[in-house]
Amino acid sequence: MPTYKDDSPNGVIVAKFNAQWVSYLHTLFAYAAFFSALAFGCLTHYYQIVKNEHWGYPEEWFPSVSATTGDWYPARSIFQIFIAIASGPRFLLIYLFYLITDKPNYVYPKIHAIVGVIRALSCGGWVYITSSDDHFVHDIAMIVYLVSNLPWMLGTLAISPDNKKALKWRKRATSAFFGTLIPMIYFYIQHKVHRVAGAYTIYSFFEWSLIIYDVIFDAFSWYEFSNIELRIVNINQKGGIISPIIESPEKSKKYSGNIESTLKYSFINNLGGFIADIYLAFIYWSMLTSLALTIWYFPLWHMGISGYEAFLLVTTAPSLLGIGFIRKLINLNHGVFHLLSLVGIAAYLLIDPVQRLIAVSIGVAIATLTWTSIWIENRGSTCKLERHALTWGLGLILSNVVKMAWWTNNPIWPIMHKENGGWNQVGLFFGILASLEVMFRKNERRNYPEQKIVSSGSWYLTAAGFGSLLFALHSLLSDSSTIIRWVYDGYPNTGPQPIPWGAVTIVAMALGLVLSSYRKIVISKPWYLVGCVSCACMYYYPAWNGYYGGLLLTVYLMSLLPTFIIMIAQHPPGRTFFTAMMTYNIFCLAHVWVVAYAFVPAGEYMREHTDYILFAMMVFIGCCIRNTSTYTLKLQLNILHLNRSFARGGLAIMIILGFLVAFSRLPSEKPVPYHPEQKLFTAGIWTIHFALDNDMWASEIRMRDAIKELELDVIGLLESDTGRIIMGNRDFTQFLAEDLNMYSDYGPGPSKHTWGCAMLSKFPILRSEHHLLPSPVGELACAIHATLDVYGQEIDVIVSHNGQEEDELDRILQTTELARIMRESKNPFVFLGYVVTVPGDKIYSMLINDGNVHDIEKTDYDRWCEYIAYRGVKRTGYARVSHGRITDTEIQLGKFQIVENYNPETWQASDNLVQESEVEEGLRFPKQFKGEGVRGHKYHVFDAPRYYN
Incomplete structure (x- = not known):
């Protein structure tokens, strides 16, 4: 750092001042911009700036930042002038911070400075392009600014000089900033989705507090700039320059030593490797979660055990690590084996389902073998082993974020391709880059002491515990909406919805991974008791209470991950990993058998007993924890600091991305039926085979197109539980x-x-009840009984799926219960169900006669499973549409109009058929499905719809 004295031959000092003034001026002008705009806005346009899309004064009485600074003169102009003045100190602050942190061969201060510039420029983007000018550009600039705040703040904490006051206050400001995001998001949802009066005012207070925390974070640089003097020097008639002077070189050396001890080896290399490992972990979780999905396709179509279930055993590949030369071969070529495992991602290129399953199985086997080999290789170093455990956990969380962005599908699964939203090529490309990074990674010896683990205890208890934990993570935490659907209940108290509450599940996963570093807590008996109680709450309590238990269980399970990986790596790899993965496989099969008991041998013993599975899972985890307590972990936490800093930074980024995805998916408008002018609603029933089409591709997009083009206002979807x-x-x-x-x-x-x-509905769902119909013998049947607000009139709808043909007693009891529900309802009724009977037989008659409903077309004798019945509404049309290879079952449709002043005593059904030409255009079925139809969907059986008056 060059130092100029007053008598320096380089020129005459014109002026000099302490660099603290850069911080002072930036803070002053930034706060002046916002709060002067607030003052002038309230003085000149108070009622306009507190008004929002739903409410105004007095329900809303405090303005948001955007309304204050972007909408009205003169507040907007004053705000922009002060922000423009603040930009000079802001850029100078970035430059000065770079100067006091930059050292030879360190790249991170340069990256940090670039982030600061991007942050400053994006601030200008949303300041000078208001939402009224260009809403899209304004929002993009705001998002870039918020996202760049994360690496700016965390980076500042990581590389700043060792000033205790600055570090303390910056940590507090950072915690306050990101902690404020959660309640702010909550009240935004209350305003935007639920339209709660006054919620936007509370949201505004949190929004303004973000401004305070954001500016004050940069203000704490005055502590570090106090020993810097800026001088303006006249150098022989040339323009002046600004030259920083460090007054305390000894303190500078102290800063330097602190940075060098923190960044003992190349920061950028470790960051790049950390990112590559997270992505490869994401690849692993993507392949593992696709394995059972591709296996399931075959028993689904065989209606029983198909033999392809044996592919699940590929997960036991790590048992090969018990063979010395295989272990050595993989240890020397991790990057190569990561690259080979990508065959599981490239599986989408294969059309035949069997070939895709084989490719996925090979990929899972190689990836599982590679990851476990990495753990074994690093068994002697807690630092290295924890690093790989953290990246493995981060890969799982990244998988959740990506699935949330793709509506719970993973874009690189083998059931995805370009036509249904897949990004397989992109995923494969980045997988290749990450594998190459591992292949060419420098594994130089580090100059820090290794952390040894003194091991004892039972290898098989450790294996059983790890297998149980892997199953728990896969079954409950491989999608952010799974626990939410576990506890889902009927309207109006459904509990949390996947959007936005799936983002909160991701937060819980991140908290668990952060907590994992506190091993004394993680392996303690009280913490295990918390895990057991939370698991029981999740299973036995519906709606919100169950979700709270599920969130706590999420934190608990994620907190165990690094410790369990460290422990299992200490035992003989062959037998230990074979036992662990077989434990996982047995749990996976049991997880299926609790619902598929009617199709598997001895299934009656597992029938409806998820509680058995959860109990065994927690017992094995508890045994592993007790076994873990016999280990002595000699940890040097300062050595682990860098890895944990990377992990926490990654977790923070994923949390922010999760909330951004959730916000982007919030509904912006109310549903509207297709033909409100005729007070018409079209209802349908469709068995969709778990959204896997006949060729093993995800079928959501094709289903959407069919439902939209058929103008369905209400549809029941059967075989729909994909959780x-x-x-x-x-x-x-x-x-x-x-x-x-x-x-x-x-x-x-x-x-x-x-x-x-x-059930999907264009009409508000006022109430709904979820039924488990009587099923003493065969598979458990389900039903939804919902009350809809159809053009201001309450209409009841049942969507049901009855049991199999072989179980007549079940079908009789189930139909009796459905008839009772319909008979006792006082509202008009529409039945949309899967009854497994033929028209006219005993069960059919029970449904129609005992239920006091009318068959939509009693002369249609070609039906077998799907039926539509009605009461108290006017039937105007009926059609049957082929499935188009999306499933093996057609779509049945009925068109109805509401009956004004409905009286159940006087209402009668009409069976008068009319020609299509006699029907209003708005009451007709879509024309494109006539003849050959579209995409394999066409009117069939009658070859055209039927109409009634």
Whole structure:
């Protein structure tokens, strides 16, 4: 750092001042910009700036930042002038901070400075381009600014000089800034979605507090700039320059030593490697979660055990590490094996489902073998082992974020391709780059002491515990909406919705991974008791209480991950990993058998007993924890600081991305039926085979197109519970409801042991009840009984899926219960169900006669499972549409109009058929499905719709 004296031959000092004034001026002008705008806005346009899209004064009485600074003169102009003045000190502050942190061969201060410049420029973007000028550009600039705040703040904490006061206050400001985001988001949702009066005012207070924390964070640089003097020097008639002077070279050396001890080896290399490992972990979780999904396709179509279930055993590949030369071969070529494992991502290129399953299985086997080899290789160093455990956990969280962005599908799964929203090529490309990074990574010896682990205890208890934890993570935490669907209940008290509450699940996962570094807590008996109680709450309590238990269980499970990986790596790899992965496999099979008991041998013993699985899972985890307590972990936490800093930075980024995704998916308008002018609603029933089409591709987009073009206002979807390992822990109802702008009821969740029934509606769902129909012998049948607000009139709808043909007693009891529900309802009724009977037989008659409803077309004798019935509404049309290879079951449709002043005593059904030409255009079925139809969908059986007056 050059130092100029007053008598320096370089020139004459014109002026000099302490660099603290840069911080002072930036803070002064930034606060002046915002709060002067607030003052002038309130004085000149108070009622306008407190008014929002839903409410005004007196319900809303405090303005938001954007309304204050961007909408009205003179507040907007004053704000922009002061921000422009503040930009000079802001850029100078970035430059000065770079100067006091930059050292030879350190790249991070340069990256940090670039982030600061981007942050400053994006601030100008949303300041000078208001939402009224260009809403899109304004929002993009604001998002860039918020996202860049994370690396700016965390980077400042990581590389700043060792000034205790500055560090203390910056940590507090950072915690306050990001902690404020959660309540701010909550009240924004209350305003935007629920339209709660006064919520936007509370949101505004949190928004203004962000401004305070943001500016004050930079203000603490005055502590570090106090020993810097800026001088303006006249150098022989040339323009002046600004030259910083460090007054305390000894203190500078102290700063330097602190940075060098923190960044003992190349920061950028470690950051790049950390990112590559996270992405490869994301690849691993993507392949693992797709394995059972691709296996499931085959028993689904065989209606029983198919033999392809044996591919699940590829997860036991790590048992090969018990063979010395294989272990050595993989240890020397981790990057190569990561690259080979990408065959599981490239599986989408294969059309044949069997070939895709084989490719996925090979990829999972190689990836599992590679990751466990890495753990074994680093068993002697807690520092290195924890690093890989953290990246593995971060990969799981990244998978959740990505799935949330793709409506619970993973864009690199083998069931995805370009036509249904897949990004397989992109995923494969980055997988290749990450694998190459591992291949060419420098593994130089570090000059720090290794952390040894003194091991004892049982290898098989450790293996059983790790296998149980892996199952828990896969079954409950491989999608942010799974726990939410476990506890889902009927309207109006459904509990949390996947959007936005899935983002909160991601926060809980991140908190668990942060907590994992406190090992004395993690392996303690009280913490285990917390895990057990939270697991029980999740299973036994519905709605919010169950979700709170699920969130706590999420924190608990994620907190165990690094410790369990460290422990399992200490034992003989062959037998230990074989036992662990077989434990995982057995749990996966049991997880299926609790609902598929009617199709597997000895299934009656596991029937509806998820509680058995959860109990065994927690017992094995508890045994591993007790076994873990026999280990002595000699940790030097300062050595682990860098890895944990990387991890926490990554977690913060993923949390922010999760909330951004959640916000982007919030509905912006109310659903509107297709033909309100005729007070018409079209209802349908469709068995959709878990949203996997006949060729093993995800079918959500094709389903959406059919539902939209058929103008369905209400539709029941059967075989719809995809919240299990074998279905990929997906929830296709999220995509359909959001894209079609419909309300949705998921129906009984995965913990209720049914194949699922769901309902989508253009009309508000006032009430709904989820039924588990009587099923003493065969598979458990489900039903949704919902009351809809249809053009101001309450109309009841049932969506049901009855049991199999072989179980007649079940079908009789189930139909009796459905008839009772319909008979006792005082409202008009529409039945949309899967009854497994033929028209005219005993069960059919029970449904129609005992239920006091009318068959939509009693002369249609070609039906077998799907039926539509009605009461108290005017039937105007009926049609049957082929499935178009999306499933094996057609779509049945009925068109109805509401009956004004409905009286159940006087209402009668009409069976008068009319020609299509006699029907109003708005009451007709779409024309494009006539003849050959579109995409394989066409009117069939009658070859055209039927109409009635």
